[in-house]
Amino acid sequence: MTLRFEVDDEDFSLAGRASSELKRALGRLGICPETVRRASIAMYEAEINMVIHAGGGVAEAVIGEGRVVMTLSDEGPGIPDMALAMTEGWSTAPDRFRELGFGAGMGLPNMRRNCDEFDIRSEVGKGTCVRMVINL
């Protein structure tokens, strides 16, 4: 089954909705708590990233037999240097987000750490697409 969310442009009060709904769905499926936690962290970080850097986008979670595939795509500015972006502590988040406690440069590394498969494609000026798989 597919859960689909429009992630709103810079609206922090709504960021986290996709991860909450995903968590709820996985809980209803009786998935082991630790796996649910990993999925919700990965989804949450990805959502926040999309709000901070890309002005929103679309989050999708496809829950199937044995795995959940999360795909987040945006039409934001893209990531010029992927290796740098994947470095812990590296952040390009604007100050106004850092003041809120976001943008510590742990988003992408955290996402990768919590997934079984992690794939990120980005093109400057076009956007970014993150695909994360967690085995259930």
Add this chain to the structure above:
Amino acid sequence: MSGDSFPAPHSVLLDPEKCVGCTTCIKQCPTEAIRVRKGRASIQPERCIDCGECIRTCPHGAKRAVSDPLSMIGAYRVKVAVPAPTLYTQYDEGCSVDRVLSGLLELGFDEVFEVAEAAEIVTQATRELLSLSGTEADLPRPLISSACPAVVRLVQLRFPSLIPNLAPLIPPMEAAARIVKERLHPGEEGVGVFFITPCAGKVTVTRAPLGYARSAIDGVIGLRDIYLPLRSAIASAPERRLARAGRKGLEWARVDGECDAVGERRSISVDGIGNVIGVLEALENGKLEDLAYIEALACPAGCVGGPLTVENPYIAKTRLRNREESAPLAGPSPGEGRYGPAIDLRWTAAVKPRSALALDPDMLKALVMLEEIELRAEGLPGLDCGSCGAPSCRALAEDIARGTAIESDCVFKLRDKVRELAKELMALEEIRPPGLDREAKG
């Protein structure tokens, strides 16, 4: 998922005479455990966490806690009252803690032991847990206080991945009861320990303990039930010096108190079940990992806001603060010493996840049901009016998938169907059997 979903005993009951079948409680329940059926609210035991929100919010007083009557103390040779510090806040500051405790003796108790005094010992144990580090501690951070039983049950049901974060310590009331039984009256027969409680959750936890096998508490008396008789007893009782607890123990009855007492700066204190859920969500999303300790209390303002209290939570909280100021920082000799060797405060039984929210033990079946729920939820009006007896359209969709409700339970869906039927009737009415209709032949 491993774990048990047995319908644990609960302490929140419905009075069918008083329930009018309105939708107030179903909307407030944090675990969506209540449905209105046949004009009466009914609680699903496997989902109830005994937080008492329904007792607090029912406008008709139809929800109550099943506690023990004061008369039950008569069955014991030595009757020991173990009052929660919240009790002191129900009477104004003109009435000293000594007088409140003296009133309890006047009511027929032989001894009193303050839960606040035990809270000082639990404070010390919590500090020790927090000072352990790394693998030595084997506990993740932040630790979540397990003093509020509704929070522990909430974690079991909605945040099972956070079970390892629960501080593995028995709550102060249980510590108090154990001191009475194991240190003050070791091996004695006929000693009855009676906890005076501000909430239903603590009634339940003495019957179905969390983290330990058996409670040392023999009976639980609701604060609401003892309030009036105690008030009369206080008026006539000779005042005796009985209060021993210090500020660090009293503080536990209000929000921030535990954190203040424990003295951990990297901590957060949160009160009210909705706010607790918000903080636990954030923690589960990996947001609060820099914290060492979370004090989470289901009731507004903390235990002083318990559903079995009489006084307004915020008035009670201020009274508590005033009492804290006139109390010594700590009691005469909390912890070891006064009662011999320290009692064991650590959990001895596992707290397991509760799987009541899962749709089916078979994941594939659950997945099919989940798809059905998504589809059905989209087809419902989304007003969350509650007329169907479920708290939200999504909850109704889930009930339909679980087979406990039907789509026509939704008044809007029902209306649509009636309308369709009416249209069909009208259309049928237009048709005349050719054999009877002369005009039709033309």
